[in-house]
Amino acid sequence: MQKETGIKVNDVPFNGATGAMTALLGGQCNAITVGTCEAGPNILSGKLKCLAIFNDKRASQLPDVPTTKELGYPNIKAIVWVGVLAPKGMPENIKNTLVTAVKDAVNSDEFKKFTKQYGTDWNYMTPEEFRKQADTDFEYYSQLFKSLGLGKK
Numbered sequence: 001m002q003k004e005t006g007i008k009v010n011d012v013p014f015n016g017a018t019g020a021m022t023a024l025l026g027g028q029c030n031a032i033t034v035g036t037c038e039a040g041p042n043i044l045s046g047k048l049k050c051l052a053i054f055n056d057k058r059a060s061q062l063p064d065v066p067t068t069k070e071l072g073y074p075n076i077k078a079i080v081w082v083g084v085l086a087p088k089g090m091p092e093n094i095k096n097t098l099v100t101a102v103k104d105a106v107n108s109d110e111f112k113k114f115t116k117q118y119g120t121d122w123n124y125m126t127p128e129e130f131r132k133q134a135d136t137d138f139e140y141y142s143q144l145f146k147s148l149g150l151g152k153k
Helices: 017-025 036-044 092-106 109-117 127-147
Strands: none
Touching (some): 017 036
C-alpha cells in the first residue's frame, strides 16, 4: 500500500487481528488492515468505518465501501482465504466425505446467516479450484515480496 500510494505509515506488528482490533478500538492506533470477518461486526455496528476493500470487488455486506481498484489503486489487494486442509495421502473415501461435508456447510442457510452477521463473503471451491487459487495467490505474493526486497536472498 505504501509503495502504490506514496504514503508513509508506522507499521506496528500485532500478533494477529485480535490485537490490532483491540488497539484500534482502544485508540492506540489510527488504522489497521484486517479481513472483513474480523472487523465486520464493528463496522456493521458503526464502531468502525471501513475505508476500502482490498479486493477487485466490493463486499456484499459493505456495498458502500469502494475497492482499492475503484479508488485508483488496482495493484493493492490483500488475498484472504480459508481452506480445510488434510494430510497428503488421505484415503479417498474419507476425503470425499470431508469435501461433501464442507460443501454442505458452506452452502447451508445457517452458515450464510453467520457470514452475513460478520460482514464477509464466502464461496465454496472444489479442492482443484482451491489449489489453483492458492497457487495463483502464492505467485502473487512471491512477486510482491521480491519487489519489496522481502524474499529469500
